[in-house]
Amino acid sequence: MKNINDRIKEKPILGWVIFIASLVGVFALGLLASSITERRAESTLIGKVQTTIKPLEPRNEKWGENFPREFQSYYETADTTFRSKHGGGAMVDMLEEDPRLVVLWAGYGFSKDYNQGRGHAYAVDDIHNTLRTGGPMHEDEGPMPATCWTCKSPDVPRLMNELGVEEYYKGKWARHGEEVVNPIGCADCHDEKTMNLKITRPALVEAFERQGKDIQKATHQEMRSLVCAQCHVEYYFDKNLPGKEGTPYLTFPWDKGMSVEDMEAYFDEIEFSDWTHKLSRAPMIKTQHPDYELHQMGIHGQRGVSCADCHMPYKTEGGQKFTDHKIQSPLNNVANSCQVCHRESEGNLIQSVYERQDKIKETRDELEIQLVRAHVEAKKAWDLGATEAQMKAILKDIRHAQWRWDFSAASHGGSFHAPVELGRIVSTGLVKASDARLKLSKLLIELGLKGDVPYPDLSSKEKAQEFIGLPMEKLRKEKEEFKEKVLPKWKAAAEAREAGYDAK
């Protein structure tokens, strides 16, 4: 067979063809290299800090000047169009969807108003608007303490720095109304110089310290969950901390562990209750949202998948890979979350999540019904003259059963994060509720009751709120007045303050 040199000798034109083809090829390579370099340059330009961000800068827009992609995706948390089968981004009135909740929380703020959470961008608006915060006309009025702001805004680390942590927690919610205006954002999780992930809330750091752990030693992958764990956890306001008596100090009940039993034992030991139930008079614990705890107990957490891996997956735009800051349900972004690891169709994956949710919801609903019955039966017992001694064990059962129910109901995504654990929790709740009702059944007969205690008409939120005696008209009026007379002042004062901050 002839080699290429022989062929060229025979047909010199062939040499020229090869030469020109090579030239074209090299030119094309050059174009490609140029394109890559250009993209790199763009990346560098975008990633580079251009304006200096002030320490503890609470305004997300200021950070956004240097990080437009992260900022723009963050503000997409304002999108409320997605709603999964069991809730999600949209503003759903949960009390309307399930009026039993009103009875379960009788005597507590959540019975007044409880909407399905919206995105982080609404954090401050929603706390202004909810009936739970009431209509304070002065800074020392209203039902909620200052501590309630803690998870709502990057103004909080700024304020804590200015006032000191303990001082920040003191007083009523209205006290910080002019100060807390920027919704959850950049400064909550990032260092303004290095952009490293950063824990800005003391409660998490303190909880680690009490367990003998140093949060500074957390890996970057752990931090991708821990920044979320600043808020998405079970917490309570402790008014009896040594040296801090009287201040509702935000505290995580993790000293004995993170399981539902560990935290219950913790609360029992310090005899803590969030409120006394209006019907049963049981000393209740309101579960907040033990998302981090449950995530750690599920298979994704156990295999080292972080919150950000699914709720803030990587994204590429204009040649730049960045973390999508549109924090949302992975069900609205299956391709970039689940499907990075799981080779299954989007439909199948979503179906698997729904199936877990359905199964947990089914038994949780049963527990809810048992709890409603237990509360109204306990009320009947009090009405018939039951003594504290007769009621003590019953109320403890109710407390423990509802703590378990709420643990499974309040945690966002718990039915997906740890469905087997949540199933266990609901089951143990059913046992406690059943214990309470068996004791009540005997006591009620002893107190002379004939027949059953009727189940209340809970066919609508309004009927349920009427049943527990909530003055809804008055509450709504107070809130309207607050929004009309107080809120504009807060906003104006904040604007002036922030303008001054820039001028500094």
Added chain:
Amino acid sequence: MKNINDRIKEKPILGWVIFIASLVGVFALGLLASSITERRAESTLIGKVQTTIKPLEPRNEKWGENFPREFQSYYETADTTFRSKHGGGAMVDMLEEDPRLVVLWAGYGFSKDYNQGRGHAYAVDDIHNTLRTGGPMHEDEGPMPATCWTCKSPDVPRLMNELGVEEYYKGKWARHGEEVVNPIGCADCHDEKTMNLKITRPALVEAFERQGKDIQKATHQEMRSLVCAQCHVEYYFDKNLPGKEGTPYLTFPWDKGMSVEDMEAYFDEIEFSDWTHKLSRAPMIKTQHPDYELHQMGIHGQRGVSCADCHMPYKTEGGQKFTDHKIQSPLNNVANSCQVCHRESEGNLIQSVYERQDKIKETRDELEIQLVRAHVEAKKAWDLGATEAQMKAILKDIRHAQWRWDFSAASHGGSFHAPVELGRIVSTGLVKASDARLKLSKLLIELGLKGDVPYPDLSSKEKAQEFIGLPMEKLRKEKEEFKEKVLPKWKAAAEAREAGYDAK
């Protein structure tokens, strides 16, 4: 740079070196090819049918002559050394481990004797030895029907072929004692000509037919589960089938679906009960082992993983890949089962299985306690003169609660196969048990009871069996007499029969 031809011209010896090196290389390749060919030959030899297997041949050893690897691995099911945290291969006395079971099954055979299952190789030995089959001295004696043999042996398809299916199901267990001698094996799942997987038990085919499905259209991968589903399912003996009245005809209760509620509705509709509970007099359903059903409801089943994929994974020996017929817990073979798909350490994988099992067991134990209480409280109500009308709803609750408990307890591996579904089942069982006990509590007071019904002493199997009034001494004696006088005759008769079979 000089090319190789120029170099050889300078040093002719180099040409010889290259020539000899080539020769050596080609020789080595020849050796390799020979080795591969030899392995192939061995494979072909082993895979090839050498002796003709007779139709419906029940003796595993005969099949083993042609398939030594499959046969040898099958006989490893005799290995009882492995035991997982919650049981497994070894012969564990479950009534000793959990004496509550004795009370739950009062009036039914399982309260006499219930051991943790051993491998398939022991199927016939174990049914000879269990107290449940009693000590029949004649073929028309004993507590169990002939139908009980159905899942124990490849002699069953042979017998069904000889007698006809309906005739096979008639009579007492002792009737087939001389006929059924070979433990579960080859002919239960394979066609003797093609070695294709084959359904040999009519109940599964009939269940498919009633659902309008043709089992002939099942894929090979589906068959890798369906051959197991001939036995590892929920079933019952129907004595009221049209045209077959009186015959305990093996039937799967799948007509309404496979969920615990579907099958419960099926049993309720035909008013079926396996037995009447000795204490509560509730019409009970004994759940068998709904393994296939639960597997279908879990993530592995949903993603198309078959029983054989994990319980009989592929294995390579002497260059031949074959299906490991040592059917066993995948926990004893993690490397070839779980780790084929899951890139996790063996320790982590086993831990995840144990965690699921622990969580389900915890709440199932609670349900067990509630059920024991319900049975003894119901007995008390009868003792105090309760009427059928007063007890009807209570007994239905007990029936449904125990059906759910048993569904979660009787299924092998259910806590792993479908832990979320099993959690749901246990929860719904807790609700039913609690309903029963609430009604009982009121009824007992109405009937004049003061105080609580005492919980029996269930600290040992013996105490539990005494509590329900079982004549254990007598049962054991009967069994010994059977093993001494009847069993040897069965074995001798079978040997003679099989010798004749070969001579044909």
